Amino acid sequence: MSTLYAPVGITPTKPLTPSHLKGLLFFDCIRRLESLLGTGVVWHNRRPWDISLQTLRFWAYLDATAPGQDYTLLSEADIGLRYMQCFQSDTVPQQPVLERYIQRIESEGYVHPSSVRVLDLWRGVFDVLGLDGAALVCSEPFLESQQGVLDRLAGLGLLLDQRSCGGAVFLDLTDQGQALRSLVSEQGLPNYLMAILRDIWARAADHTEICLYHDIGVERDYVLLERLLQLSGVSTRRIAFNRVAVEGKVLSARQGGWQYFTAADILQRVAGGYSAPEIRLGFLLYFLFDDGIRRPKNYSDAGLAQALLRAREILCSVPEGGSCEKSVLAAAVRTRQGVNVYGCLSLLQQRKVAGGLKRAILECLL
Amino acid sequence: MSAVLNEAFLRQRLAAVQQAGAGAQSTCTLFVVLRQWHARSYVEGLMGFLQTLDAVSRRQWLANFTKTRVLAGDPAREAIRPLLQYGNQDVGFALVDSSRRHDPLGSLLVDFRSTMPLDDGMRADIPLAGGGGLWHLHLDVRGLSLQAYIVHLTHLLAESAISLEERMPASLRIAHLGVAPTPANAAYARIEVDEGALHCRGTVALE
Secondary structure (H helix, E strand, O other): OEEEEEEOOOOOOOOOOHHHHHHHHHHHHHHHHHOOOOEEEEOOOOHHHHOOHHHHHHHHHHHHHOOOOOOOOOOHHHHHHHHHHHHHOOOOOOHHHHHHHHHHHHHHOOOOHHHHHHHHHHHHHHHHHOOOOHHHHOOOOOOOOHHHHHHHHHHOOOEEEOHHHOOOEEEOOHHHOOOOEEEEOOOOOEOHHHHHHHHHOOHHHHOOEEEEEEEHHHHHHHHHHHHHHHHOOOOEEEEEEOOOOEOOEOOOHHHOOOOOOOHHHHHHHHOOOOOHHHHHHHHHHHHHHHHHHHOOOOOOHHHHHHHHHHHHHHHHHOOOOOOOOHHHHHHHHEOOOOEOHHHHHHHHOOOOOOHHHHHHHHHHHO | OOOOOOHHHHHHHHHHHHHOOOOOOOOEEEEEEEOOOOHHHHHHHHHHHHHHOOHHHHHHHHOOOOOEEEEEOOOOOOOOHHHOOEEOOOEEEEEEEOOOOOOHHHHHOEEOOOOOOOOOOOEEEEEOOOOOOEEEEEEEOOOOOHHHHHHHHHHHHHHHHHHOOOOOOOEEEEEEEOOOOOOOOEEEEEEEEEOOEEEEEEEEEEO
């Protein structure tokens, strides 16, 4: 059995926020724990997100408003502020402008210098937290053409194509009770759903199942993807994560609210003096355990600091060596459809749980 | 049934529109579900739909001149077909009580949008199954998107058929114009009010 993991990407146009951290850490834990149950391949292709309209709009905005800008010295916040300004402005690039970017991304994997800078800055956070850096660098051509995807949809009877009368192209799952969803606008521009389909649909054929992973904000689109893949014969499951509230609000980065709460800011402010394993475990405990079910109203430095202290205590209290068999750990975390990350982190914090099991958990997660 | 298309006629039409809803017990919205735009198929579907309307629905329609929503969708889908009152493979129609806050058609489908330009010199004859004569439909297409054009076409034909209480025509002759239509024998006109000035968007004349 082989699982293709297809996590949602983060557009490299803004700072990493607590919500991003939670998403990245949760996926990383799922992947590590599920590796105990079977084989899997993680497909981190940034290209669908680079080619998304929100990224293109930002790149076009930067090139129009600050041509020749040197981005190598700008901070995440500098670029994030420009991102907010872009979406506060009413200027939407003309279609030929967007098409030029699309062509460069498709043909040469183009990345705008502002996003190169953002990815470079994110790398520091990824390294400290032990996250998979492939998410930052992988940009591979799509396996399938747009027309290939449309032909497949037509073959399944799930396409509404109104291009002949100047209209859009839709994924039509109305018979499944799902709302009609555009894939290509009436201006001829494909959206990110089309890019995802071009990227993963054909790739899924090499695996026994596909696991879609996304934040709750795009759940409607991912429900559509799940249904479509299932209807096409691909065994599909879907895992969603909730975003983290900051100062009482769950905002998109384009709306702001991240100032003072970027991942880099948090690490610098709260995690000083801790070792790399303590930081990683502390962040796991905070974002995936404390924020998982207890759901604090807001992200808080104090809460994270307490989690870091707990992580230090756990790492000190669990003896080196003597970890239990992987099969024992697998049995402890397995659920009907995958693994229980929350339960796994709970085991680490229970006194009665054997040291061997705790050691195995730490070896798996850290 | 004929009238000279002058200021007095336009004012009379405007007054009729403004008073049309006075006796209506409820309001309604016409949902048009469009898979593909084919003028002939559309007109056939619309005329067929109008023939299914009873007297109550006709009165309701006249009380709701401006409430037409054109949605992109496939009227033949199992989930859509039962929600329509009439349709063919390209288009379907449903007259729905506007007080329903969550209409399933509006939830499942999205507004139809098109970038297709309209030809202001287009002429087309569409044979229909009705037993009446020939209707001439003149429509000023300046500045219209296809979706707005469909709304005007729908209202012109529907309100002509309902208010004139004529038999369905045997044929329809459509002419796109780049100016406001001014046929002397217009029986029905679609009026737009722009900053107080009356503008004729389209007319139907009977022959």
